[in-house]
Amino acid sequence: MMPYIPQELITEILARLPVKSLIRFLCVCKEWYALITDSDFIKLHLKSSIETNRDRTLILNEDEFSPPLRYFSAVQFSKDNQFRKTFEIYKPLQNWVISDYCDGLVCLHKGYEKLEVAIWNPLVRKYRKLPIEPIEEPSSFSSAIRFSHLAFGHDPRNDDYKVLRVTEFYMADSMEFEVKVYSMRSNSWKKIDEQWPNKEICCQKLLALNGDVYWLAADRVVKDLESILAFNLATEKLRLYETPVPPDDDQFTCLDVLGGFLCYIVNDYLNSDVYLMKKNGVESSWTQIFKIKQHVVCRDFEYFRTLMFSTNGKKVLLEEHQECGHTNLIWYDIEKKRCYRVKNRSFPYVFMVATCIGSLLLLDGDNVIDPRQKKNKGKRKRN
Amino acid sequence: MKFCAVKQYFDDENNNNITSGASTTMIPLPNVESHPLAILITYCKKHLKIKANNADNKKETEKEMEQYEQELLKKVMPQELTELILAANYLNFKEALDFFCRAVASAIQNKSIEFVRKFFGLESDFELGEEEKLREEFAWSFEGVDED
Numbered sequence A: 001m002m003p004y005i006p007q008e009l010i011t012e013i014l015a016r017l018p019v020k021s022l023i024r025f026l027c028v029c030k031e032w033y034a035l036i037t038d039s040d041f042i043k044l045h046l047k048s049s050i051e052t053n054r055d056r057t058l059i060l061n062e063d064e065f066s067p068p069l070r071y072f073s074a075v076q077f078s079k080d081n082q083f084r085k086t087f088e089i090y091k092p093l094q095n096w097v098i099s100d101y102c103d104g105l106v107c108l109h110k111g112y113e114k115l116e117v118a119i120w121n122p123l124v125r126k127y128r129k130l131p132i133e134p135i136e137e138p139s140s141f142s143s144a145i146r147f148s149h150l151a152f153g154h155d156p157r158n159d160d161y162k163v164l165r166v167t168e169f170y171m172a173d174s175m176e177f178e179v180k181v182y183s184m185r186s187n188s189w190k191k192i193d194e195q196w197p198n199k200e201i202c203c204q205k206l207l208a209l210n211g212d213v214y215w216l217a218a219d220r221v222v223k224d225l226e227s228i229l230a231f232n233l234a235t236e237k238l239r240l241y242e243t244p245v246p247p248d249d250d251q252f253t254c255l256d257v258l259g260g261f262l263c264y265i266v267n268d269y270l271n272s273d274v275y276l277m278k279k280n281g282v283e284s285s286w287t288q289i290f291k292i293k294q295h296v297v298c299r300d301f302e303y304f305r306t307l308m309f310s311t312n313g314k315k316v317l318l319e320e321h322q323e324c325g326h327t328n329l330i331w332y333d334i335e336k337k338r339c340y341r342v343k344n345r346s347f348p349y350v351f352m353v354a355t356c357i358g359s360l361l362l363l364d365g366d367n368v369i370d371p372r373q374k375k376n377k378g379k380r381k382r383n
Numbered sequence B: 001m002k003f004c005a006v007k008q009y010f011d012d013e014n015n016n017n018i019t020s021g022a023s024t025t026m027i028p029l030p031n032v033e034s035h036p037l038a039i040l041i042t043y044c045k046k047h048l049k050i051k052a053n054n055a056d057n058k059k060e061t062e063k064e065m066e067q068y069e070q071e072l073l074k075k076v077m078p079q080e081l082t083e084l085i086l087a088a089n090y091l092n093f094k095e096a097l098d099f100f101c102r103a104v105a106s107a108i109q110n111k112s113i114e115f116v117r118k119f120f121g122l123e124s125d126f127e128l129g130e131e132e133k134l135r136e137e138f139a140w141s142f143e144g145v146d147e148d
Helices: A007-014 A019-027 A030-037 A039-052 A371-375 B004-015 B034-053 B058-075 B078-090 B094-108 B113-120 B130-137
Strands: A057-061 A071-077 A083-090 A097-102 A105-110 A116-121 A126-129 A145-155 A160-170 A175-183 A188-191 A199-201 A207-209 A212-219 A226-232 A238-242 A252-258 A261-267 A271-277 A286-293 A301-309 A315-322 A327-333 A338-341 A352-356
Touching: A007 A030, A007 A039, A007 B078, A007 B094, A019 A030, A019 B113, A019 B130, A030 A039, A057 A097, A083 A371, A097 A352, A105 A145, A116 A160, A145 A207, A145 A212, A160 A199, A207 A252, A207 A261, A212 A252, A252 A301, A261 A301, A301 A352, B034 B058, B034 B078, B034 B094, B058 B094, B078 B094, B078 B113, B094 B113
Parallel strands: A097 A145
Antiparallel strands: A057 A071, A057 A352, A071 A083, A097 A105, A105 A116, A116 A126, A145 A160, A160 A175, A175 A188, A199 A212, A207 A212, A212 A226, A226 A238, A252 A261, A261 A271, A271 A286, A301 A315, A315 A327, A327 A338
Protein backbone atom coordinates (compact mmCIF):
# COMPACT_ATOMS: atom_id res chain seq x y z
CA MET A 1 0.00 0.00 0.00
CA MET A 2 1.24 3.44 -0.89
CA PRO A 3 2.25 5.45 2.20
CA TYR A 4 0.23 8.60 2.69
CA ILE A 5 2.30 11.68 1.92
CA PRO A 6 1.30 14.86 3.74
CA GLN A 7 0.57 17.95 1.66
CA GLU A 8 3.72 19.84 2.65
CA LEU A 9 5.87 17.05 1.24
CA ILE A 10 3.87 16.92 -1.98
CA THR A 11 4.57 20.66 -2.18
CA GLU A 12 8.30 20.00 -1.74
CA ILE A 13 8.24 17.54 -4.63
CA LEU A 14 6.10 19.75 -6.89
CA ALA A 15 8.29 22.79 -6.26
CA ARG A 16 11.16 20.90 -7.90
CA LEU A 17 9.32 20.23 -11.16
CA PRO A 18 9.61 22.14 -14.44
CA VAL A 19 6.67 24.24 -15.62
CA LYS A 20 5.46 21.86 -18.35
CA SER A 21 5.10 18.98 -15.89
CA LEU A 22 3.20 21.12 -13.38
CA ILE A 23 0.78 22.33 -16.03
CA ARG A 24 0.06 18.74 -17.01
CA PHE A 25 -0.32 17.69 -13.35
CA LEU A 26 -3.11 20.24 -12.85
CA CYS A 27 -5.25 17.34 -14.12
CA VAL A 28 -4.14 14.78 -11.52
CA CYS A 29 -6.77 15.64 -8.94
CA LYS A 30 -8.46 18.62 -7.30
CA GLU A 31 -5.94 18.78 -4.47
CA TRP A 32 -3.03 19.05 -6.88
CA TYR A 33 -4.89 21.67 -8.95
CA ALA A 34 -5.39 23.76 -5.81
CA LEU A 35 -1.75 23.26 -4.72
CA ILE A 36 -0.24 24.24 -8.06
CA THR A 37 -2.42 27.33 -8.56
CA ASP A 38 -1.90 28.57 -5.00
CA SER A 39 -0.09 31.94 -5.04
CA ASP A 40 2.30 30.98 -2.22
CA PHE A 41 3.27 27.83 -4.08
CA ILE A 42 3.81 29.84 -7.28
CA LYS A 43 6.19 32.13 -5.38
CA LEU A 44 8.04 29.19 -3.86
CA HIS A 45 8.35 27.51 -7.26
CA LEU A 46 9.60 30.73 -8.87
CA LYS A 47 12.23 31.16 -6.19
CA SER A 48 13.41 27.60 -6.76
CA SER A 49 13.47 28.17 -10.56
CA ILE A 50 15.59 31.30 -10.15
CA GLU A 51 18.02 29.52 -7.81
CA THR A 52 18.49 26.55 -10.11
CA ASN A 53 18.02 28.29 -13.48
CA ARG A 54 15.26 25.82 -14.22
CA ASP A 55 13.44 26.17 -17.56
CA ARG A 56 15.77 29.03 -18.46
CA THR A 57 14.85 30.09 -21.98
CA LEU A 58 16.31 32.91 -24.05
CA ILE A 59 13.89 34.47 -26.50
CA LEU A 60 15.85 35.85 -29.44
CA ASN A 61 13.78 38.88 -30.21
CA GLU A 62 14.35 40.07 -33.77
CA ASP A 63 14.30 43.78 -34.45
CA GLU A 64 11.53 45.75 -36.09
CA PHE A 65 13.42 45.88 -39.38
CA SER A 66 13.42 42.13 -39.83
CA PRO A 67 10.50 40.68 -41.78
CA PRO A 68 7.58 40.09 -39.42
CA LEU A 69 7.45 36.47 -38.30
CA ARG A 70 4.71 34.62 -36.48
CA TYR A 71 7.13 32.90 -34.14
CA PHE A 72 9.94 33.99 -31.89
CA SER A 73 13.16 32.02 -32.04
CA ALA A 74 14.08 30.72 -28.63
CA VAL A 75 16.78 28.58 -27.12
CA GLN A 76 16.93 26.67 -23.85
CA PHE A 77 19.93 27.66 -21.80
CA SER A 78 20.46 24.93 -19.22
CA LYS A 79 21.82 25.41 -15.72
CA ASP A 80 25.24 24.13 -16.78
CA ASN A 81 25.37 26.96 -19.31
CA GLN A 82 24.87 24.78 -22.36
CA PHE A 83 22.73 26.04 -25.21
CA ARG A 84 20.26 23.42 -26.38
CA LYS A 85 18.82 23.55 -29.87
CA THR A 86 16.67 26.50 -30.91
CA PHE A 87 12.93 26.12 -31.21
CA GLU A 88 9.99 28.37 -32.02
CA ILE A 89 7.50 30.03 -29.70
CA TYR A 90 4.26 31.31 -31.18
CA LYS A 91 3.81 35.05 -30.72
CA PRO A 92 0.64 35.75 -28.73
CA LEU A 93 0.09 39.01 -30.58
CA GLN A 94 1.35 39.49 -34.09
CA ASN A 95 3.43 42.60 -34.81
CA TRP A 96 3.91 43.35 -31.13
CA VAL A 97 7.43 43.90 -29.82
CA ILE A 98 9.15 42.81 -26.61
CA SER A 99 9.93 45.76 -24.33
CA ASP A 100 11.01 44.09 -21.11
CA TYR A 101 10.92 40.91 -19.02
CA CYS A 102 10.93 39.79 -15.40
CA ASP A 103 10.45 36.53 -13.48
CA GLY A 104 9.39 34.52 -16.51
CA LEU A 105 6.97 37.20 -17.72
CA VAL A 106 7.53 39.19 -20.91
CA CYS A 107 6.12 42.66 -21.51
CA LEU A 108 5.05 43.37 -25.10
CA HIS A 109 3.89 46.56 -26.76
CA LYS A 110 2.59 47.83 -30.07
CA GLY A 111 3.21 51.16 -31.74
CA TYR A 112 5.88 53.70 -30.96
CA GLU A 113 3.62 55.48 -28.48
CA LYS A 114 3.34 52.18 -26.63
CA LEU A 115 -0.30 52.64 -25.80
CA GLU A 116 -1.01 48.97 -26.28
CA VAL A 117 0.79 46.81 -23.75
CA ALA A 118 0.49 43.13 -22.84
CA ILE A 119 2.12 40.72 -20.42
CA TRP A 120 2.90 37.17 -21.51
CA ASN A 121 4.24 34.01 -19.91
CA PRO A 122 5.69 32.04 -22.85
CA LEU A 123 6.32 28.83 -20.89
CA VAL A 124 2.74 28.65 -19.65
CA ARG A 125 1.33 30.00 -22.96
CA LYS A 126 -0.86 32.64 -21.34
CA TYR A 127 -1.07 36.39 -21.85
CA ARG A 128 -3.08 39.40 -20.79
CA LYS A 129 -3.61 42.71 -22.59
CA LEU A 130 -3.47 45.71 -20.33
CA PRO A 131 -6.30 48.26 -20.38
CA ILE A 132 -5.36 51.06 -22.78
CA GLU A 133 -4.31 54.18 -20.91
CA PRO A 134 -4.24 57.32 -23.05
CA ILE A 135 -1.34 59.76 -22.95
CA GLU A 136 -2.44 63.09 -21.56
CA GLU A 137 -0.68 65.86 -23.35
CA PRO A 138 0.32 68.78 -21.13
CA SER A 139 -1.23 72.05 -22.19
CA SER A 140 1.02 74.20 -24.45
CA PHE A 141 2.75 71.06 -25.72
CA SER A 142 0.31 70.26 -28.47
CA SER A 143 2.92 70.36 -31.22
CA ALA A 144 5.58 68.63 -29.19
CA ILE A 145 7.47 65.58 -30.28
CA ARG A 146 6.71 62.81 -27.90
CA PHE A 147 8.28 59.50 -27.12
CA SER A 148 7.28 56.78 -24.65
CA HIS A 149 9.46 54.38 -22.71
CA LEU A 150 8.28 51.25 -20.92
CA ALA A 151 9.74 49.20 -18.10
CA PHE A 152 8.35 46.08 -16.44
CA GLY A 153 9.40 44.82 -13.03
CA HIS A 154 8.53 43.41 -9.66
CA ASP A 155 7.71 45.61 -6.69
CA PRO A 156 8.83 43.40 -3.77
CA ARG A 157 7.26 45.58 -1.10
CA ASN A 158 3.76 45.09 -2.47
CA ASP A 159 4.52 41.80 -4.22
CA ASP A 160 3.12 43.25 -7.42
CA TYR A 161 4.28 43.31 -11.03
CA LYS A 162 4.20 46.78 -12.52
CA VAL A 163 4.63 48.51 -15.85
CA LEU A 164 6.10 52.00 -15.82
CA ARG A 165 5.40 54.25 -18.80
CA VAL A 166 7.34 57.48 -19.12
CA THR A 167 6.37 59.79 -21.98
CA GLU A 168 8.64 62.70 -22.85
CA PHE A 169 7.31 65.77 -24.65
CA TYR A 170 9.90 67.93 -26.42
CA MET A 171 9.54 71.49 -27.61
CA ALA A 172 12.37 73.72 -28.76
CA ASP A 173 13.28 75.03 -25.31
CA SER A 174 11.43 72.92 -22.88
CA MET A 175 10.32 69.46 -22.05
CA GLU A 176 7.62 67.80 -20.04
CA PHE A 177 6.92 64.32 -18.77
CA GLU A 178 3.92 62.16 -18.18
CA VAL A 179 4.47 59.18 -15.92
CA LYS A 180 1.99 56.37 -15.37
CA VAL A 181 2.22 53.04 -13.56
CA TYR A 182 0.19 49.91 -14.16
CA SER A 183 -0.30 47.40 -11.37
CA MET A 184 -1.01 43.76 -12.19
CA ARG A 185 -2.73 43.26 -8.83
CA SER A 186 -5.29 45.97 -9.44
CA ASN A 187 -5.23 45.67 -13.26
CA SER A 188 -5.30 49.45 -13.51
CA TRP A 189 -3.14 52.44 -14.38
CA LYS A 190 -2.38 55.38 -12.16
CA LYS A 191 -0.77 58.73 -12.87
CA ILE A 192 2.33 59.76 -10.92
CA ASP A 193 2.30 63.39 -9.89
CA GLU A 194 5.89 63.53 -8.70
CA GLN A 195 7.85 66.51 -9.96
CA TRP A 196 10.21 65.22 -12.63
CA PRO A 197 13.72 66.73 -12.99
CA ASN A 198 14.58 68.51 -16.20
CA LYS A 199 16.73 65.73 -17.58
CA GLU A 200 16.32 63.88 -20.87
CA ILE A 201 16.27 60.14 -20.98
CA CYS A 202 19.38 59.29 -22.96
CA CYS A 203 19.54 55.54 -23.04
CA GLN A 204 17.74 52.95 -25.13
CA LYS A 205 15.90 51.20 -22.36
CA LEU A 206 14.60 51.72 -18.87
CA LEU A 207 15.79 48.94 -16.55
CA ALA A 208 13.78 47.39 -13.76
CA LEU A 209 15.81 45.90 -10.91
CA ASN A 210 14.75 44.97 -7.38
CA GLY A 211 11.78 47.27 -7.28
CA ASP A 212 13.44 50.27 -8.91
CA VAL A 213 13.47 51.43 -12.52
CA TYR A 214 16.76 52.96 -13.68
CA TRP A 215 17.79 55.04 -16.68
CA LEU A 216 20.49 57.40 -17.83
CA ALA A 217 19.52 61.02 -18.03
CA ALA A 218 21.32 63.98 -19.54
CA ASP A 219 20.93 67.39 -18.02
CA ARG A 220 19.39 69.89 -20.38
CA VAL A 221 21.11 72.83 -18.81
CA VAL A 222 24.52 71.56 -17.77
CA LYS A 223 25.89 70.00 -20.93
CA ASP A 224 27.57 66.60 -20.63
CA LEU A 225 26.28 66.07 -17.13
CA GLU A 226 24.94 62.56 -17.06
CA SER A 227 23.14 61.03 -14.09
CA ILE A 228 21.35 57.84 -13.27
CA LEU A 229 17.76 58.25 -12.20
CA ALA A 230 15.92 55.62 -10.19
CA PHE A 231 12.17 55.46 -9.73
CA ASN A 232 10.98 53.24 -6.90
CA LEU A 233 7.88 51.25 -7.78
CA ALA A 234 6.68 51.10 -4.17
CA THR A 235 7.34 54.63 -2.89
CA GLU A 236 6.91 56.15 -6.37
CA LYS A 237 9.76 58.54 -5.60
CA LEU A 238 12.74 59.45 -7.74
CA ARG A 239 16.37 59.26 -6.70
CA LEU A 240 19.44 60.52 -8.46
CA TYR A 241 22.79 58.71 -8.58
CA GLU A 242 26.11 59.82 -9.94
CA THR A 243 27.72 57.72 -12.63
CA PRO A 244 30.92 55.98 -11.50
CA VAL A 245 32.97 58.06 -13.92
CA PRO A 246 32.08 61.21 -15.86
CA PRO A 247 32.16 60.22 -19.53
CA ASP A 248 34.16 62.14 -22.13
CA ASP A 249 32.71 63.69 -25.25
CA ASP A 250 33.82 60.86 -27.51
CA GLN A 251 32.55 58.10 -25.24
CA PHE A 252 29.11 56.69 -25.21
CA THR A 253 27.54 55.05 -22.23
CA CYS A 254 24.95 52.37 -21.55
CA LEU A 255 23.14 51.13 -18.50
CA ASP A 256 22.43 47.45 -18.02
CA VAL A 257 21.83 44.77 -15.42
CA LEU A 258 24.32 42.02 -14.63
CA GLY A 259 24.10 39.34 -11.97
CA GLY A 260 21.35 41.25 -10.18
CA PHE A 261 23.37 44.47 -10.04
CA LEU A 262 23.17 47.74 -11.91
CA CYS A 263 25.85 47.88 -14.58
CA TYR A 264 27.35 50.97 -16.26
CA ILE A 265 29.30 50.58 -19.51
CA VAL A 266 31.56 53.24 -21.02
CA ASN A 267 32.51 52.68 -24.65
CA ASP A 268 34.96 54.39 -26.90
CA TYR A 269 36.60 52.99 -29.98
CA LEU A 270 39.37 51.36 -28.05
CA ASN A 271 37.85 49.98 -24.88
CA SER A 272 34.69 49.20 -23.05
CA ASP A 273 34.81 49.62 -19.29
CA VAL A 274 32.23 47.83 -17.24
CA TYR A 275 31.26 48.97 -13.74
CA LEU A 276 28.95 47.29 -11.29
CA MET A 277 27.09 48.90 -8.39
CA LYS A 278 27.98 46.12 -5.98
CA LYS A 279 25.68 47.32 -3.22
CA ASN A 280 22.24 48.31 -4.41
CA GLY A 281 21.66 52.00 -3.93
CA VAL A 282 25.14 52.74 -2.63
CA GLU A 283 27.01 55.10 -4.96
CA SER A 284 30.38 54.44 -3.39
CA SER A 285 30.09 50.76 -4.27
CA TRP A 286 30.65 51.28 -8.01
CA THR A 287 33.46 48.90 -8.97
CA GLN A 288 35.12 48.37 -12.31
CA ILE A 289 34.87 44.66 -12.94
CA PHE A 290 36.45 44.37 -16.36
CA LYS A 291 37.60 46.20 -19.44
CA ILE A 292 37.33 44.84 -22.98
CA LYS A 293 39.86 46.03 -25.50
CA GLN A 294 38.00 46.27 -28.77
CA HIS A 295 40.43 45.30 -31.49
CA VAL A 296 42.67 43.03 -29.51
CA VAL A 297 39.98 40.88 -28.04
CA CYS A 298 36.81 40.99 -30.08
CA ARG A 299 35.77 41.80 -33.58
CA ASP A 300 34.51 45.29 -34.24
CA PHE A 301 31.47 45.72 -32.17
CA GLU A 302 29.27 48.72 -31.96
CA TYR A 303 27.95 48.01 -28.48
CA PHE A 304 27.11 45.07 -26.27
CA ARG A 305 24.62 44.18 -23.60
CA THR A 306 25.63 42.28 -20.50
CA LEU A 307 23.38 39.28 -20.03
CA MET A 308 24.63 37.16 -17.17
CA PHE A 309 27.60 35.71 -15.33
CA SER A 310 28.63 32.07 -15.72
CA THR A 311 27.97 29.90 -12.67
CA ASN A 312 31.46 30.39 -11.26
CA GLY A 313 31.37 34.11 -12.04
CA LYS A 314 34.55 33.97 -14.11
CA LYS A 315 32.86 34.59 -17.45
CA VAL A 316 30.20 36.98 -18.66
CA LEU A 317 27.70 36.29 -21.43
CA LEU A 318 27.45 39.28 -23.73
CA GLU A 319 25.06 40.14 -26.54
CA GLU A 320 27.43 41.66 -29.06
CA HIS A 321 26.05 43.99 -31.71
CA GLN A 322 28.47 44.39 -34.57
CA GLU A 323 28.83 47.42 -36.77
CA CYS A 324 27.58 45.44 -39.74
CA GLY A 325 24.36 44.73 -37.82
CA HIS A 326 25.01 41.10 -36.91
CA THR A 327 24.33 39.97 -33.33
CA ASN A 328 26.43 37.36 -31.53
CA LEU A 329 26.33 35.81 -28.11
CA ILE A 330 29.82 35.69 -26.70
CA TRP A 331 31.39 34.52 -23.48
CA TYR A 332 34.03 36.90 -22.15
CA ASP A 333 36.57 35.33 -19.79
CA ILE A 334 37.38 38.07 -17.30
CA GLU A 335 40.70 36.65 -16.14
CA LYS A 336 42.05 35.42 -19.46
CA LYS A 337 40.66 38.48 -21.27
CA ARG A 338 39.41 36.35 -24.14
CA CYS A 339 36.14 36.00 -26.03
CA TYR A 340 34.42 32.80 -27.12
CA ARG A 341 31.62 33.11 -29.60
CA VAL A 342 28.58 30.87 -29.12
CA LYS A 343 28.23 29.03 -32.41
CA ASN A 344 24.69 28.29 -33.43
CA ARG A 345 23.53 28.42 -37.02
CA SER A 346 19.89 28.73 -36.11
CA PHE A 347 20.26 32.02 -34.25
CA PRO A 348 18.69 34.93 -36.15
CA TYR A 349 21.04 37.44 -37.77
CA VAL A 350 20.00 40.33 -35.53
CA PHE A 351 18.32 39.90 -32.17
CA MET A 352 17.97 41.02 -28.58
CA VAL A 353 17.71 38.54 -25.75
CA ALA A 354 14.74 38.33 -23.37
CA THR A 355 15.41 35.84 -20.57
CA CYS A 356 12.62 33.67 -19.19
CA ILE A 357 12.74 31.39 -16.20
CA GLY A 358 10.30 28.69 -15.06
CA SER A 359 7.33 30.57 -13.66
CA LEU A 360 3.64 29.80 -13.15
CA LEU A 361 2.59 33.45 -13.04
CA LEU A 362 -0.39 34.53 -15.16
CA LEU A 363 -2.02 31.09 -15.14
CA ASP A 364 -5.35 32.86 -15.25
CA GLY A 365 -4.48 34.75 -18.44
CA ASP A 366 -5.83 34.23 -21.93
CA ASN A 367 -4.64 31.22 -23.90
CA VAL A 368 -2.05 31.54 -26.61
CA ILE A 369 -3.18 29.16 -29.30
CA ASP A 370 -0.48 28.00 -31.64
CA PRO A 371 -2.12 27.27 -35.02
CA ARG A 372 0.36 24.45 -35.57
CA GLN A 373 -0.92 22.90 -32.33
CA LYS A 374 -4.49 22.84 -33.64
CA LYS A 375 -3.42 21.09 -36.83
CA ASN A 376 -1.86 18.21 -34.92
CA LYS A 377 -4.87 17.74 -32.69
CA GLY A 378 -6.29 14.82 -34.61
CA LYS A 379 -2.99 12.99 -34.95
CA ARG A 380 -1.78 13.27 -31.36
CA LYS A 381 -2.20 10.26 -29.08
CA ARG A 382 -4.36 11.09 -26.08
CA ASN A 383 -2.58 10.44 -22.83
CA MET B 1 24.06 16.34 14.04
CA LYS B 2 22.12 15.91 10.83
CA PHE B 3 19.17 13.99 12.18
CA CYS B 4 17.65 17.02 13.83
CA ALA B 5 14.84 15.03 15.42
CA VAL B 6 17.40 12.83 17.16
CA LYS B 7 19.40 15.87 18.22
CA GLN B 8 16.23 17.30 19.68
CA TYR B 9 15.83 14.09 21.67
CA PHE B 10 19.32 14.46 23.13
CA ASP B 11 18.73 18.12 23.89
CA ASP B 12 15.50 17.28 25.66
CA GLU B 13 17.27 14.57 27.66
CA ASN B 14 19.95 16.99 28.78
CA ASN B 15 17.33 19.50 29.77
CA ASN B 16 15.63 16.88 31.92
CA ASN B 17 18.95 16.01 33.52
CA ILE B 18 18.69 12.35 32.76
CA THR B 19 22.10 10.78 33.04
CA SER B 20 22.39 8.82 29.85
CA GLY B 21 26.09 8.12 30.32
CA ALA B 22 26.36 5.06 28.13
CA SER B 23 27.06 5.39 24.43
CA THR B 24 24.22 3.05 23.61
CA THR B 25 21.03 5.01 24.09
CA MET B 26 17.78 3.69 22.71
CA ILE B 27 15.92 6.39 20.87
CA PRO B 28 12.37 5.54 19.84
CA LEU B 29 11.62 6.29 16.20
CA PRO B 30 8.14 4.86 15.74
CA ASN B 31 7.52 6.46 12.38
CA VAL B 32 10.58 5.20 10.57
CA GLU B 33 11.01 1.74 9.09
CA SER B 34 14.36 0.07 9.51
CA HIS B 35 15.14 -0.16 5.80
CA PRO B 36 14.83 3.55 4.93
CA LEU B 37 16.55 4.42 8.22
CA ALA B 38 19.52 2.28 7.22
CA ILE B 39 19.76 4.07 3.87
CA LEU B 40 19.53 7.47 5.56
CA ILE B 41 22.26 6.58 8.04
CA THR B 42 24.52 5.46 5.18
CA TYR B 43 23.67 8.64 3.25
CA CYS B 44 24.46 10.78 6.27
CA LYS B 45 27.76 9.06 7.03
CA LYS B 46 28.81 9.34 3.39
CA HIS B 47 27.87 13.01 3.29
CA LEU B 48 29.90 13.81 6.41
CA LYS B 49 32.84 11.77 5.13
CA ILE B 50 32.91 13.54 1.75
CA LYS B 51 32.61 16.88 3.48
CA ALA B 52 35.54 16.08 5.78
CA ASN B 53 37.70 14.87 2.90
CA ASN B 54 37.16 18.02 0.89
CA ALA B 55 37.27 20.44 3.79
CA ASP B 56 37.82 23.64 1.84
CA ASN B 57 36.73 22.67 -1.61
CA LYS B 58 32.98 23.07 -1.75
CA LYS B 59 32.85 22.28 -5.45
CA GLU B 60 34.62 18.95 -4.95
CA THR B 61 32.21 18.09 -2.16
CA GLU B 62 29.25 18.80 -4.42
CA LYS B 63 30.73 16.79 -7.28
CA GLU B 64 31.52 13.73 -5.16
CA MET B 65 28.16 13.94 -3.46
CA GLU B 66 26.43 14.03 -6.84
CA GLN B 67 28.30 10.94 -7.97
CA TYR B 68 27.35 9.09 -4.79
CA GLU B 69 23.74 10.19 -5.17
CA GLN B 70 23.59 8.90 -8.75
CA GLU B 71 24.91 5.50 -7.58
CA LEU B 72 22.45 5.41 -4.70
CA LEU B 73 19.49 6.14 -6.97
CA LYS B 74 20.35 3.12 -9.09
CA LYS B 75 19.89 0.86 -6.08
CA VAL B 76 16.69 2.41 -4.76
CA MET B 77 13.27 1.52 -6.20
CA PRO B 78 11.02 4.50 -7.07
CA GLN B 79 8.41 3.26 -4.57
CA GLU B 80 11.01 3.33 -1.80
CA LEU B 81 11.61 7.01 -2.48
CA THR B 82 8.35 8.05 -0.86
CA GLU B 83 9.27 6.09 2.29
CA LEU B 84 12.66 7.77 2.30
CA ILE B 85 11.07 11.20 2.00
CA LEU B 86 8.78 10.49 4.93
CA ALA B 87 11.68 9.18 7.00
CA ALA B 88 13.94 12.13 6.15
CA ASN B 89 11.10 14.51 6.99
CA TYR B 90 10.41 12.83 10.34
CA LEU B 91 14.09 12.88 11.23
CA ASN B 92 14.30 16.49 10.06
CA PHE B 93 17.29 15.61 7.88
CA LYS B 94 17.21 18.51 5.43
CA GLU B 95 19.86 17.48 2.91
CA ALA B 96 18.40 14.02 2.44
CA LEU B 97 14.88 15.44 2.19
CA ASP B 98 15.99 17.80 -0.56
CA PHE B 99 17.80 15.03 -2.38
CA PHE B 100 14.97 12.52 -2.29
CA CYS B 101 12.36 15.12 -3.25
CA ARG B 102 14.50 16.00 -6.24
CA ALA B 103 14.79 12.32 -7.06
CA VAL B 104 11.01 11.82 -7.00
CA ALA B 105 10.49 14.99 -9.05
CA SER B 106 12.97 13.65 -11.57
CA ALA B 107 11.25 10.28 -11.65
CA ILE B 108 7.78 11.69 -12.33
CA GLN B 109 8.73 14.74 -14.41
CA ASN B 110 7.96 13.27 -17.80
CA LYS B 111 5.29 10.81 -16.81
CA SER B 112 1.59 10.67 -17.60
CA ILE B 113 -1.27 11.62 -15.29
CA GLU B 114 -2.17 7.96 -14.85
CA PHE B 115 1.37 7.05 -13.78
CA VAL B 116 1.47 9.87 -11.24
CA ARG B 117 -1.92 8.92 -9.79
CA LYS B 118 -0.77 5.32 -9.37
CA PHE B 119 2.55 6.40 -7.85
CA PHE B 120 0.95 8.53 -5.15
CA GLY B 121 -2.21 6.45 -4.74
CA LEU B 122 -4.48 9.22 -5.96
CA GLU B 123 -7.75 9.22 -7.84
CA SER B 124 -9.35 11.78 -10.07
CA ASP B 125 -12.05 13.64 -8.16
CA PHE B 126 -12.96 16.22 -10.76
CA GLU B 127 -16.56 16.94 -11.68
CA LEU B 128 -17.85 15.58 -14.94
CA GLY B 129 -16.20 17.36 -17.86
CA GLU B 130 -13.79 19.40 -15.68
CA GLU B 131 -10.80 17.20 -16.36
CA GLU B 132 -11.61 17.05 -20.04
CA LYS B 133 -11.71 20.84 -20.15
CA LEU B 134 -8.29 21.12 -18.50
CA ARG B 135 -6.75 18.56 -20.82
CA GLU B 136 -8.11 20.52 -23.76
CA GLU B 137 -6.79 23.85 -22.47
CA PHE B 138 -3.32 22.52 -21.74
CA ALA B 139 -3.09 19.93 -24.51
CA TRP B 140 0.43 21.12 -25.37
CA SER B 141 1.74 19.95 -21.98
CA PHE B 142 0.87 16.36 -22.84
CA GLU B 143 3.25 16.21 -25.77
CA GLY B 144 6.37 14.10 -25.52
CA VAL B 145 5.28 12.36 -22.34
CA ASP B 146 6.78 8.92 -21.59
CA GLU B 147 4.74 5.89 -22.54
CA ASP B 148 3.33 4.12 -19.51
